Amino acid sequence: MQNKRRKSEEKDIPVVMIESSSEEEEAEKDDNYVGDSDEDSCDHSMEKMKKRKRKVGSDKTIGGNGKMESKMCHQCQRNDKGRVVCCSKCKAKRYCVPCMTRWYPGMPEEAFLKACPVCRHNCNCIACLRLDGLAKHLMNVEMKFSDEEKLEYSKHILRALLPALxxxxxxxxxxxxxxxxxxxxPDSEVNIRKAKYEKDERIYCNYCSASIVDLHRSCSSCSYELCLTCCKELRNGNLQADASEVKVQYIDYGPGYLHGKHCSITPANNGTCTETTEFKLRDQIKVAVTSKxxxxxxxxxxxxxxxxGGCSKGTLNLRCIFSExxxxxxxxxxxxxxxKCKLKEMHNDSELHCSCPKYKGVNDTSGGxxxxxxxxxxxxxNYVFCPAVGDAQLANLKHFQYHLFKGEPIIVTNVLDSALGLSWEPMVMWRACRQSKKTTDVLNCLNWCELEMNIHQFFKGYMxxxxxxxxxxxxxxxxDWPPSGLFDERLPRHGxxxxxxxxxxxxxxxxxxxxxxxLRLPDNCLKPDLGPKAYIAYGFPTELGRGDSVTKLHYVVSDTVNVLMHTQAMVPTVEQLSAIENLKQNHKAQDQREFVTGANRMPRRIKDSVPNVNGKSDLEGLNFSQDKQNCDSLKVENSNKAENMKYRQQGLKVENSNKGENKKNSQRVVKADCGTNKIGEKYQYREDSSLFGQNLSERFEEEDGGGALWDVFRRQDVPKLEEYLTKHFREFRHIYGSPLPQVVHPIHDKTFYLSTEHKRRLKExxxxxxxxxxxxxxxxxxxxxxxPHQIRNLKKSFSAVLRKDVKQDSGMN
Structure with missing residues (x-):
């Protein structure tokens, strides 16, 4: 396609000129355009040119040297956009000012003159985005390892997998x-027959759905298969209840209910949603396996x-997949x-060590x-390892392995510095994607329901x-856009x-x-889908408390790397912020109506008066403890300066929440600072009206680039986390904004997101x-x-996720 373009530019022939259209017409064309399919993009562009109103002219002018110079922009293939900048490196590509401004906002005009995006290998015109040559070249650049490195890595794999084996x-x-x-x-006379299966077939247990690697039991009369773990549990009498589907029904009371209005007697449009969960019931509500x-x-x-699922006729005989x-x-x-290699166990290996000062009692951050x-x-x-991308050397690889083996998250900074600079802006992604489908299913975080939406409209809303x-x-x-397994096919350059x-x-x-x-699995083996997968989400910097753009609490069985490729801040107006605050008050009142039941009383803020802080509160449901082991300090927010002194005398911090113009909403608040983590507290949920003051828009613009707020729990804390969620599950909302009616598995259900308040109570x-x-x-x-981890998007963001099927460094067997 590049050859076709060059021929049209080099020959001195009349070409068709397109009449420029208004911005409104261009926007309308963009809304109707949903991307090309797999046809040649240049042919598509020429076809569009034929359909438009056109006038005859020339795309070339006479330069100072007397030669004809083309004015056609490589990006938009038009010559009526005014001044163009010609690349001094290739002397063939030109870009018009509107395209440079719209599609390359971070690239100054001088950079185009020095080397155009085509020369830099990051051009995001449709034709270049869909060229497979560069993508294949980048993907096929083989990583070379020395014999010494291969030996070291092989020892590491062996040492990590040996306990599991x-x-x-x-x-x-x-x-x-x-x-x-x-x-x-006797053992010598028992012959175990090999199971019959196709090479690309995944064999799994019919009871628990776990993959079967080798030995298992198979019915002699039907195809029922049982893994060794289920065999053991059945013989010991503690086989879990059948993993039958658990259906939880949520009622749609309409959009008004989502914003705090009383629910109607009859559901809106008789709407209901049934969510199916295939996980086993919790231990406390397990059903014993029937005696049959x-x-x-x-x-x-x-x-x-x-x-x-069986036939009740045959017997489960022992079968093997590999040789006996x-x-x-x-x-x-x-x-x-x-x-022979004198390998040590991983937890005793002195080579896998941590040089972080925190382990030596030194209060230093190790150079960032x-x-x-x-x-x-x-x-x-309490600290996470955070190297820069340039530090990924052999010494830091061992450091990386140490923290991963300990089950700690790791943050690697500046990873885009090693990329070519291809734009991950969503409108570029939309143009690059090789698909003809106009609509897709998107998730509304307020009612947690999917809706069908035009892809371009979604990206337009992103911007x-x-x-x-x-x-x-x-x-x-x-x-997961493009759909699972199609990322590299439909977005080859970005992949x-x-x-x-x-x-x-x-x-x-x-x-x-x-x-x-x-990559170590045999070629004829059915391999897992490990990505990459793309996740595109709108975001909001402060915690709204309802409808936040979140990935709910969950965990996966493989190590995962998540790279934030693009962010864009959302800057609401003062009027929008005022409307949000009013709705938040409605949400709060609704939560108090629906969640305050007996001992499970929702935490409330005090507006009328501040009680005497003597260890207990005059108001029901509040208890202030001055135990220094649990609370570092108590803090009072007070709009009346005359009363501040008496609270300071009791060791309380006093803050004035009456900042801004909305004085009628000022209030006094008692807060207990119970040693909670201060990380990301500027993104936390705040109910006082001063958050939405006159200067908030400036605060939205001044954020330091944070795109997502992560909460990652330690593995050893999972039992307590599950216990807390099981105890308080009725205080969480899910589909249609309805309170959770029941919990099947607190983490596998993916129905919980712990707000700042819940994280505080979890620690208490x-x-x-x-x-x-x-x-x-x-x-x-x-x-x-x-x-287990959860994510809240602080900005509109585009993340690419890759799972690596390697648990040897995660300390999991």
Whole structure:
């Protein structure tokens, strides 16, 4: 296509000139245009030119040297946009001023003159975006490792996987012994037949849906298969209840209910939503397995009844996928190599160490490589490792492995510095995407329901902002776009750019990462979908308390890296902020009506009077403790200066909340500062009206680049976290803004987002808190497998996520 363009520019022939259109007409054309399919983009551009009103002219002028000079812009393929800048490097490409301003806002005109975007390999015109040549070149740039590095990395993989391999082999040997007992034969005479399966087939347990690697039991009469873990639980009598679907119904009471109005007697439009969860019930509400499925006295397991997916006729026989003794032989060989290389266990390896000053009791930030993210007492993990992308060397790789093995998040800064500079602005992404579908499903964070929306309109709202009819920010999310598995196909240039900027490529490179175990799977094996995946979301800097742009609490079974590729601030007007504040008061009143029940009373702010702080409050449901072990200080916000002295005498901090013009909403507030983490507190939920004062718009514009607020919990805190959520689940809202009617699994359900208030209460009641930090543009966040986490978008943001199928460094077996 570049050749076609060059021919039209080099030949001195008359060309068609397009009449310029108004901005309104251009916008209308953009709204109707949803992107090309896989046809040649230049042909598409020429086809559009034919359909428009045109006049005959020439795209060339006579220059000072007497030669004809073209005025056609490479970006828009038009010659009527006025002055163009010609590249002095290639002397062939030109860009008009409107295109330079619109599509390359961070690139000055002098940079175009020195080397145009085509020469810099970051041109975002439709034709260049869809050229596969550069993308394939970038993806096929092979990472080269020395023999010494390969040996070191191989030792690390072996040392990390050896404990898991030993445990796996032990489970299989136990099942073989049971099989010998069932058949009454010695081990040497028991022959385990191989299972029949296709090479690209994923074999999984019919009961718990876990993948089956080798030994399992299969019915002799039907296709029912059971993994060894379920076999063990069934024999021990503690097999969990059948993982049948749990359906939770939510009622739609209309948009007014979402903003605090009393719900109508009948649902709006008789709307209901049924959410299906396939996870097992919580321990306290488990249902015992019915007596109709029990193992025999000798340990044999019959096929379960039909209502449980079996046939109730056959017997589950032991089958293998690999050869009978393959795992045992593999383990023996691995131990021999480990002994020969004198490998140590990972937790005893002195080479995997941390040089961070925090572990030495030194109050230093190690040159910016640490970022405080928690305020736990008597803990050495309040800081997270935060290297720059240029520090990803062998020494820092070991440092990286140490923190990942400990189950700690890691932040790598400035990752976009190693990229080519291709724009990740959503309108560029929309033009680049090779798809013909005009609409997609987006998630409305207020009612947590999906709606069908024109893709271009979604991206337009990303750039301009959207509000609903009540004046509340309409925060939308587009998850996994383009659809799963099609990112590299439909956005090849961006997929290659993302791979190039990933840090610690030994782990993250999708094709040549030596420590990426997904690449170690056989070619004929069905491989997991690890991404990349794109997540595009609107955002708001302060916590609204309802309808926030969030990714709810969850965790995944593989390590994950999330890179923030683009952000754009949302700057609401003073009128919009006033409407938001009024609606927040309605939300608060609704929460008090619906959530204040008995002992589970919602925390309230005090408006009428401040009680005497003597350890208890005069008002019901409030208890102020002066235990210094739990609370660093108590703080009073007071609009009456005459009363400040008596609170200061009681050791309270006094703040004036009567700042700004809205004095009638001033109030006095008692706050207990219970040692909570101060990270990101400027993004926290505030109910006082002074937050929405006259100068707030300036504060929105002055943010320091923070795009997403993360909360990552430690693995060892998961039981207490689940207990807290199970206890307080009725204080959370989900679909249609309805309170949660029940909880199946607090984390797997993905129905919880802990607000600032809930995180404070979590620390008060259970003594745990997450790592809380702000992810900025160009930062990559590594989340270890098994760490529950949640995200709130502070700005409109575009994130690319890659999962790496490698749990050897996460300390999980």
């Amino acid at each position: 030993e445990q796996f082999n032990t489970e299989q040997m136990i099942e073989k012994e049971i099989e010998c007992h069932i058949k009454g034969l 499925w029990k193992p025999k006295e000798n340990g044999a397991i019959p096929c379960p009844p039909k209502d449980m 003794n393959w795992i045992s032989q593999l383990l023996l060989k691995a131990k021999e190599i480990a002994q 490589k640490l970022r405080k993210a928690a305020a736990r007492e008597n803990s050495d993990d 301009e902002g959207r509000f609903d009819s009540y004046g509340w920010p309409q925060l939308l999310k587009l998850n 290659a750019e993302f791979s190039c900027c990933l840090p610690f490529k030994e782990y993250t490179h999708p094709q040549y990462g030596y420590l990426n175990l997904a 009641e259970y003594g745990i808190e997450p790592w809380t930090f702000v992810q900025k543009l160009g930062e990559a966040v590594f989340i270890p497998a098994g760490c």
